[in-house]
Amino acid sequence: MVDFKHSVVYQIWPRSFKDSNNDGIGDIQGIISKLDYLKNLGITCIWLSPIYASPNDDYGYDISDYYAINPEYGTMDDFDELLLECKNRNIDILMDLVANHTSTEHKWFKDALNNPSSPYRDFYYFKEGVNHREPNNWLSFFGGSSWTKESDNSYYLTSFAPTQADLNWENEKVREEIYNVMKFYLNKGIRGFRMDVINCIDKKPGLPDKNPNKKGYQFPDDYILNGPKVHTYLKEMNEKVMSKYDDVITLAEGCMVTLQDAMNYTNPDNKEIDMCFHFDLSTLGYGSLGKYDFRKFYRFNASDIKSITRKWQNAMMEHHGYIANFLSNHDNMRHIERYGDIKLYYLESAKAFALYNFMLYGTPFIYQGEEIGMTNLKLDYHEWKDYEAINSVQAMHDMLHVPLPIAKKIGQYVTRDNARTPVQWSSEDYAGFSTTTPWIKLNPNYTVINAEDCIKDPQSIYNFYKKLIELRKNNEALCTGTFKELNKDHKSILCFKRSLGEDEY
Structure with a gap:
């Protein structure tokens, strides 16, 4: 029996993990070639970021066909082989379910766009403009309007990129289609x-303006996040899909999730999902403009980290919720620099935060390369691949009149590309990731930071992670025990106790 509370999950962002056919792009066969590495590390589960067919405007989070594999990554036969090889090593796979939106290249959307009487029109949000402007003043997550123009006065909702059209979950047929996708992959053995952004699937009825008395676009927050029907839909999903399979693991990316909603989503009595990410640590130091806020740029201290830890650990434990703990992922800069000091305390920073992540109440997640201490790479503007960063920099310049050089400097610091550089496997050419130039610039420090060297060094970050995983597997108190903070008022030391019966850490 699989128990998510005893799992250790490793996130693979396929494009940058391992290239097997030497085209500079990571792929499924590359993942297969590194399964023994993951098994040796001790992980029990892989979270596989999207490998579906996609035009790659948002690198897989814009799906054009849920039932096909992106040819850059391989074929469905390759995926079936990956499932088999993982099963042989007792490694499970979580796939990314991107169900808030599809690519505008998806056949549903194409039919909706080309045929005014198409039944797929109601799969999305099409709406007439108001006074020769967008239907409302909503600001997208990636900057600019949340609406993309279809014709002279008709628009469709795109809460992220203009090529990611929001699905209308009010439509029962939309939900049925998503449930069929889930069953297809569960039947394969995932x-x-x-x-992905599952708490965005309930939009405020009527799609009204947000803060209509304010000028300019307004971020719609509670108009599109954690609406009451998210719980309704998740309960239905559980009833129609999850409950039909044994030992299924479900995880919500709770975009800007509230503590109360996270507890409700994950309380087993509610029969919605197993665990939820939160982003209070990721957004630490953000201002009203989010991570691009140049007025309040990432100011925080140890007490802030303690406060966030206390808030989530205590509440989720006491109210029977459950959390997925992470420090880095494909959407955020690597935490070793975000919270640590790589100039003076590189090893100490990596090991301290690894210890923190693995000792908390909840399931620990590792982002590829984290276990060997990979660092961010500050890419020049012309080297960026990240649509969010490129568009947000332009929006800062156009809407807020931030000088373009300053906007680019801010974007350079926060672009998601920082953490999407290829995994550094060795000190060989191209870091052992490929035998040709990778799709995105390689961090030149691969000659001193790489998996091959880390494995050989008993004091390395890799071997510290390996020991932590083994420690957690062999001590129930670290998996299901209680959390109690000690020395709460200390300004800089985070100290806590995990207990189960007579076992205490």
């Missing part, structure tokens, strides 16, 4: 899903 363990479950990490659900």
Whole structure:
């Protein structure tokens, strides 16, 4: 029996993990070639970021066909082989379920766009403009309007990129289609899903303006996040899909999730999902403009980290919720620099935060390369691949009149590309990732930071992670025990106790 509370999950962002056919792009066969590495590390589960067919405007989070594999990554036969090889090593797979939106290249959307009487029109949000402007003043997550123009006065909702059209979950047929996708992959043998921005699937009825008395676009926050029907839909998903399979694991990416909603989503009595990410640590130091806020730029201290830890650990434990703990992922800069000091305390920073992540109440997640201490790479503007960063920099310049050089400097610091550089496997050419130039610039420090060297060094970050995983596997108190903070008022030391019966850490 699989128990998510005893799992250790490793996130693979396929494009940058391992290239097997030497085209500079990571692929499924590359993942297969590194499964023994992951098994040796001790992980029990892989979270596989999207490998579906996609035009790659948002690198897989814009799906054009849920039932096809992106040819850059391989074929469905390759995926079936990956499932088999993982099963042989007792490693489970969580797939990314991207169900808030599809690519505008998806056949549903194409039919909706080309045929005014198409039944797929109601799969999305099409709406007439108001006074020769967008239907409302919503600001997208990636900057600019949340609406993309279809014709002279008709628009469709795109809460992220203009090529990511929001699905209308009010439509029962939309939900049925998503449930069919889930069943297709569960029948293949995957363990479950990490659900991308799943708390965005309930939009405020009527799609009204947000803060209509303010000028300019307004971020719609509670108009599109954690609406009451998210719980309704998740309960239905559980009833129609999850409950039909044994030992399924479900994880929500709770975009800007509130503590109360996270507890409700994950309380087993509610029969919605197993665990939820939160982003209070990721957004630490953000201002009203989010990570691009140049007025309040990443100011925080140890007390802030303690406060966030206390808030989530205590509440989720006491109210029977459950959390997925992470420090880095494909959407955020690597935490070793975000919270640590790589100039003076490189090893100490990596090991301290690894210890923190693995000792908390909840399931620990590792982002590829984290276990060998990979660092961010500050890419020049012309080297960026990240649509969010490119568009947000332009929006800062156009809407807020931030000088373009300053906007680019801010974007350079926060672009998601920082953490998407290829995994550094060795000190060989191209870091052992490929035998040709990778799709995105390689961090030149691969000659001193790489998996091959880390494995050989008993004091390395890799071997510290390996020991932590083994420690957690062999001590139930670290998996299901209680959390109690000690020395709460200390300004800089985070100290806590995990207990189960007579076992204490």
